[in-house]
Amino acid sequence: MKSAIHAANLTKKYGKRMALAGLDVDIPEHAVTAILGPNGAGKSTFMRMLTGLVSPDQGTLSILGQYPSWQLNASISYLPDRARWFESHRVEHAVEWGASLLPGFDKDRAWELVRALGLDAEMDVRGMSKGQEARLMLAICLARDVPLLVLDEPFSGIDMISREKIVAALIDSFSERRQTVLICTHEIAETESLFDYAVFMKDGRNAMSGHVEELRASRGSVQDIYRQLYS
Amino acid sequence: MNETTVGGMKFVLDLSQPLYEQVLAQVRSSIAKGEIALGEKIPSVREMAQGLKINPNTVMRAYQELERDQLTETRRGQGTFITTDSEKVRTIRYRLAEEAVDEFLAKLGSLGFTASEVAAILRSKGGEAR
């Protein structure tokens, strides 16, 4: 299994709180990996390190064979945690923004995604529901043909229809491209069938990780394992 | 664990067991049952993944296995089709039957039944076979 991301002993402290306490993990290439765990397990901190938003206090992190940097972000499509879109945009402005600033952005694909996700060019971001905004942001992320896709809580707090549309868009994307995908989510029931690999984080460490189909054979569904680990 | 129908085939997936095995088994079963006819086109990897809401890689593994079994064939630019060879389907029907019998025998064996006891049960049930 070739690693797209290799982390060894990643540590990050915020004041007295250890967000990451020596995280060791290898994320396989060209697979869909889920980063799971309760709030405070360190999932978002890890994801932020991938795009250079946060630097580790200790440890090594290599992504696609390189250190995190703004230059490497040209190869990473990142959906930030608790992100919103630019208020003053309409959907067409969002696509323009992506096309003019994001490497690998495919405008045609973006419009296809926008349509598939039930949005149209004239819609104002200001008037959008949370679900619609989430779909727009996902469209922008998926429209990029890059080696790594990192989605931090893409399903958080949005309605069921939006979630279903997003899952369908993800399946389409996985069918068409060989991409390494990292998803962090709490909606395990709806999404576990999408995962190739799973990393269960606890207290800033890797509590368990493995190929999901193997885990199913030995330990049960991802949801079952989650319950075993965290309750 | 709801039942879904994709391309005329019925699926019930249990997330606590490997999905690829289930998809494979259930497609084979559909073929054996004739739910899907010889030579008929089956959904593409993407369509199947969409219908079942699972990772396309999982579907791909199952499809590759089916192709190895020669139960399906992929024609470039056209898609994936069930074999037109009825012999292959017959083979798979009998293989599934054998697997079912093996399972049955193993279960009764674990309950402590001897071969002659099993035979007797089968004889008495024989008339009730549907």
Next chain:
Amino acid sequence: MMKSGTFNALYRHEFHMEFRRWLSRKGVWMYVGALVVLALAALTIWGGRGDFKPEYMLYATYAFPYLVFGISYRLVKREWSNGTYGWWLTLPFSRSKLMLAKYAASLAQAGLTLLVYFAAIVLLALYNAALHGTTAEGVRSFGAVAAQYLLVVAAIAPFMLSLGLLAGVLVRSRLKGISPLVWISFGVLGNALNWLNIARSADSNGDYEMSLFSSHSALAFWISFPVIWLLAALMLAGSVQICKKFMTL
């Protein structure tokens, strides 16, 4: 993708965001229209009085340095209040480029605002002159004074813009503690026009009261130009460093 091409795109995004935001507000045009009507009405009624000088319209510029600070400060603050900082800071551009784009965009916005304001009052002054009659000398002197005010605000603007960006990133960084210094600078230096006025009136008597310069303060002002701009550049560099290493995210 050409480097210059995408910096351009970044700049355009920053510039248009505020403008689009502003222009899309429902009441904007009515508000502007009402202001214009009020101004014209006021001039018509009181413009002819002996003690009214159109130069009085320039008093509004005393607030401009503060306004200019606000333009760049807001451009940074918005990334957090709108929840878009994640997109901004993970763009494949260096922190220098990101900050420079915000600087350029706020400079352009400030410049545009100044231009519109000064054009407006020149037109209002001409309207007043046409309505109430004034000498050519009167119009010329108005023009000269207006130019002075414009010059001073334009000279201070780069500094206030830098200060605004610095304040914007500082309040989101581990170095939050120094922000009082920034706010003090904001208060003191934003008052620039007033300081100049005081310097001028202390230095001379009987000079034209609206002029910002006496002979001595004018010289001091010209000398301070490069100093102001150097400080502006240093602060910009400082903001970039803060953005790179000290952000609390």
